[in-house]
Amino acid sequence: NALLIGIRTECNARMCGDTEIFVYRRIDNVFCFIFVLELALRLMAHRGQFFRMGSRWWNMFDCLLVLFQVLESIVEAVADGVLHTG
Numbered sequence: 640n641a642l643l644i645g646i647r648t649e650c651n652a653r654m655c656g657d658t659e660i661f662v663y664r665r666i667d668n669v670f671c672f673i674f675v676l677e678l679a680l681r682l683m684a685h686r687g688q689f690f691r692m693g694s695r696w697w698n699m700f701d702c703l704l705v706l707f708q709v710l711e712s713i714v715e716a717v718a719d720g721v722l723h724t725g
Contacts (some may be wrong), residue, residue, distance in 0.1 A: 643667070664715060671708045678705050 647663045672676050678701060689698055 643670070658660050664719075668712055671705075674708060678702065713716050 643663065643666055645708070650659055650663065651709075681698070681701075685692065690696070
């Protein structure tokens with residue numbers, strides 16, 4: 640994921656075309672799906688203890704990071720829809 644962020648930053652600096660940006664966003668969405676799936680599996684495995692166990696602060700931090708990534712994906716999708724239709 641960190642490598643993709645570096646490549647995407649370089650692409651933004653070079654003013655890449657729509658096709659490259661589309662590919663990077665799709666890869667971002669795959670990472671987002673993987674992180675959401677991992678978090679969901681951890682929540683199912685630990686159930687009620689997820690936010691009460693010793694690593695609860697890291698679990699909350701992970702939840703925030705995944706939430707922000709999901710929100711970013713939604714905002715980008717909405718922005719793409721608005722820019723391409725209007």
